[in-house]
Amino acid sequence: MHPGPRQPIPRISLILCVPGHTDIGTRAIASLREQAFRDFECIVVNCSQADPSKEALNAAADGDPRFRIISFRAPASIGAARNTGLRLAQTRYVALIQGQYSLPDLSRQLDRMDASRHAGLYVGLVEGPRFDQTVLRADAVRAIGGFVETDEVDDEARFFARLLDAGYTLATGPTEADTIGAKASSRASCSTKNQRDLPILFIPHKDYHVWTIGLLAPQLRALGAEFLSLDLTPQWGEAGVRSSAQRYQVELLGLGEFVVGRFAPSVVVTFNDWDYISRPLVLAARAAGLGTLGIVEGIQDYDDVDTRAERKAYRLVENVILPGAFDYRYFVNASGQRVFISGIPRIQAMRNQPETAPSLAMERRVLINSNFSYGVLTQHRDQWLASAVQAVRRAGYEPVISRHPADMGRLFPELVSTEDFYQTLQTCCASVQRFASGILEAIAYNKPVFYFNIHNEKVDKFTFDPMGAYPVSRSEDELVADLGELHEWQGRVRANGPAFLDLHAGRRTLDIVTKTSEIIAALSAVPVSAEAAAEFYGYLRTIDEMTDALCEPDKGRHGPFAQLDGAVERLRTASRMRNEGTQFIAGQ
Incomplete structure (x- = not known):
């Protein structure tokens, strides 16, 4: 599929950031669509990853080609949304839109910007400059590094100080005399990354x-x-x-x-x-x-x-x-x-940590690492997990599940740990795993690990030669039997685990960092x-x-x-x- 013919580039790009209140965004889109000034593109950046927000914003745009809806996969700052809009702006000028907005007829103001060297033109009626009432030259905003994306708000005063400190000027009135620039004393006071x-x-x-x-x-x-x-x-x-x-x-x-x-x-x-x-x-x-x-x-x-x-x-x-x-x-x-x-480096750091003294509770808990993620072998997830839980119980231990953030499984919610994998591993005496870095991490902590491959994983990382560091269980019955030798495997992982990690994660004697x-x-x-x-x-x-x-x-x-x-x-x-x-x- 080839891109269609390019549409004429509009005069200005409006950047509308929607911070999670979908109704604010939908009302703003509706308002912009009714304005008399129409020679614009509007980049709508949805700071919330919620699907209903995407649907509502797309419905509000109703196929209007001037609107482009962008959605993040995780909540983001207003600065990140503004930079996204700036990166996508096709025009020479940009304006930041906040909530419902009444566009003046910008043609005259844009004509004035075309004839000047100002980085921005303040078109508001109250004391400014303010983001939502200033037309900005996109190249000037890019030249100062755009907007700050940290949790700190890159407020109007700080942004315009950075712009003026970089040597740019802003027009604030109808004549060239109505211009502001940086104060000499404030030069270079607002450095950017x-x-x-x-x-x-x-x-x-x-x-x-x-x-x-x-x-x-x-x-x-x-x-x-x-x-x-x-x-x-x-x-x-x-x-x-x-x-x-x-x-x-x-x-x-x-x-x-x-x-x-x-x-x-x-x-x-x-x-x-x-x-x-x-x-x-x-x-x-x-x-x-x-x-x-x-x-x-x-x-x-x-x-x-x-x-x-x-x-x-x-x-x-x-x-x-x-x-x-x-x-x-x-x-x-x-x-x-x-x-x-x-x-x-982190495996070496684990190997060098002092061992935690086992508690009575730890001696009964076996971690099951469920990491069927990103579409890889996910069709086997539920059967693998159910068999692992059953085997641990049959062997007389208490199963505890650590679920990868991208593992979409829903079985056994009552067994899923609220702590991360590393914290959970430290509270268990052993772990059951499929193909995962967790095998290396468990061995680094001197925890017996049982590679449970009932679904015929073909990658040979952990089947080529376990070197006596762990068993490979290919059925639920085999896993039950191997768990029955858990205490023996505690000795084997201490004896054979170091050589396995030397081969797969770097020699302990090497300064890996x-x-x-x-x-x-x-x-x-x-x-x-x-x-x-x-x-x-x-x-x-x-x-x-x-x-x-x-x-x-x-x-x-x-x-x-x-x-x-x-x-x-x-x-x-x-x-x-x-x-x-x-x-x-x-x-x-």
């Missing part, structure tokens, strides 16, 4: 990705390598990134702030390179000649034998850090990549030219247009995500990248 160098950009999706960044942070700083981490929560969905960032004191940067701020990192570090957000960002970085690095932070179905997808996991990045020597077997024939072996940090710092030392930075920003702008600012990759106005992949792939092919063959760089 886009004024900072950014050698390293991390792209975390999950809470444990941020945990890893937090472990690396002190060593990276010691090496003089500055970094920021993207907050993809609104576009990706809630996965504990923000709470983990607070816990480990990791600074987050909103995706909109990153794109609008024109950052051009020396290296983009991602924890996967195939999803609808990471993949286009990595492709854009590669096409512009920036460095790319993938960190395999846990376990992976590299050949997609069970996902039945064509992700080609960790084959897109130019550099990849593997968790252990076992994983290198999947990259022997890779081309155009440098392959490092280091380890998993230092090794990983040194790899990242070395890649970040390559300077980025102004041409490469401009090229990268241009690619990001193209991606925004094709994916509704990475919020609706399958519904963007230029076709489905597959078209984006092809388009950026052509950019990549046209770039100056050279494949020089795989280089194996062992970290141990």
